[in-house]
Amino acid sequence: MPTKHTLLSSAVGFGIAALASTAVAEEITIATVNNADMIVMQKLAPQWEEATGNTINWVVLEENVLRQRTTQDIATGGGSFDIMFIGAYETPIWGANGWLTSLNDFGDDADYDLEDIFQLVRNGLSADGNLYAVPLYSETSFTFYRTDLFEKAGIEPPTEQITYTEFAEMAAKLHDPDNGVFGTCQRGKAGWGENMAFVGTMANAFGARWFDMDWNPQLDSPEWNAAITYYVDLMNNSGPPGATANGHNENRALFKDGKCATWVDATSAANDVRNPATSNVADVTDFFQAPKQETDKGTGWFWSWALAIPASSQKADIAKDFLKWATSKEYFQMVGDTEGWVAVPSGTRASIHEDPRLLEAAPFAETIKNAIFSVDPADPTRDPVPYTGVQFVAIPEFQGIGNYVGQQVAAALAGQMSVEQALANSQQFAVREMTKAGYIK
């Protein structure tokens, strides 16, 4: 029978333990977008909270608001967030500015196995040899196509990378608007992350580049003219009406609804399109590489959504602990076990891409991996360039320039101005911005 003394000492012991656990428990704040992978993470995060005693405040924002809000906080050292969900565009720029905490020490943790994360992805999230973010998922672009429509039209699905000229011929054959099927659906909505993601890679294929080695804009070059002329013709001849209103989301919905025969877009949409619960064309969709033209360089984009810790965070150690948990092999396996392997974020870890459970649930995972491996952000164009990035240029000025060019291209697509005029305006704007920023003396 316990004595009074034993009970008292036990009570004191529990009290001290409770106080100790209260003292170490911390609350971290994570700023993120509202996408499927982050929703799954929010669902699973209580397991980390239970294991560590820490808690998470999720701040979910619209993508553009998130960019503006996190940029403002990190640039002023506001310290509102301990972890930020950022992309492959911001990470190297912010890292080089000293705004992010280096994650190089993740390499010392054998359990985490940093080497298992694809080298290409790690490079994209580094600056000056330092890793500044760890990826949740990575993507490139490839061609979604309807196997049933190809068969009906007597088109043999490509096994090698085709040219954009061949692609336009295919789209024209498949175009059947009377029966509600458009030959191709491509992004038309203006924005550096919308139409310019597709147009940028297409321009690379046509041999175009944003800047020469002296940072002079090249938007009035014959290569850009050929690319944009092709794009406008393709969309006018084989695309849906009102394409300037269609971004990634709208085209994804059109494709899943059976309205598009082809679509060049993000590999990360493959899981959704091939999911019978959310797509009408799950069983009749397959993929091939994004087309080439003058060159096969930079024909598929590279993007990664990743988690980073602002240098202003006061809880960097706890934030690091969460980052390790949320991008560990065990986390991806947990997503597979709880949400189904088709929902596992792709393009991040070699071991996950080799997992037989993933290969069985998502046979196209191998195609995605190969497509990602075919991209080299450090060498994205036919002619040499001073920048890295395939569909973007990793300099702070690109956002403004990319958005402006996107608006001009959308105006050309809508028939409000000629391709020549759109590119002349774009060139003029880019020269002005680059001169103002000091790139051009």
Next chain:
Amino acid sequence: MARAVSNRTKVANTAIAGALGFLMFFPILWILVLAFKTEEDAIRAPLEVLFGSGWTMESFATVQARSDYFKHFSNSVIISLGSTFLGLLVAIPAAWSMAFVPSKHTRNVLMWMLSTKMLPPVGVLVPIYLIFRDLELLDSRFGLTIVLMLINLPIIIWMLYTYFKEIPGEILEAARMDGATLRAEILYVLTPMAIPGMASTVLLNIILAWNEAFWTINLTASNAAPLTQFITSYSSPEGLFYAKLSAASVMAIAPILIMGWFSQKQLVRGLTFGAVK
């Protein structure tokens, strides 16, 4: 003598007013419709959305399950009521002095206050953000209440000043002759006479504070985030989100819409107060 208005003119005026009213209300109506659709139905052609698809509450259930609505709601209530109350504390004496004991600078002061509303908020975002960071007011309800009070203060003062100007100064003089103190004069003589105007000022200020999105999104993270941030969290870079975003919007605007509906009589009376004498 009242001007005779023909029935035809009346019908035409009513039709134009009705059409304009419908046009202004249409975005809200469409949000309401989409909130009760599935994501797949929400992106169909407008006629298909209305007549070719079913109705569901699933978006409300998803939003309710994924977010802490009541935390955002209570932040909105605290911030909008708090900023209005604080604003009145400052604005009533200020409007009184300008209406009843004006100086030669009163007009300039009023114009200067109004001119602060012409400054784009983003122009002062960084300085205010830095001040908030240094005072540790980021993501605090108190900080946000102060900012919203300051932003809406010119409107409150202008409205109260206009209402106070309509009240004959002789009544206040009579109160003073009867021995009323300044406090008693404002509390027991001026305020009861200006109640309709003050009510509409309060209502308008609550609506403005409730709907304010720039500062409430930029100065908060999670603890003080009101319903404006709750709405923005349902816009997604990938996949379909119109139905969930509409459901979140309906949940965010419903309280203020209901309040506006019940108080529209006071609101209209207050806003037109003094126009016809």
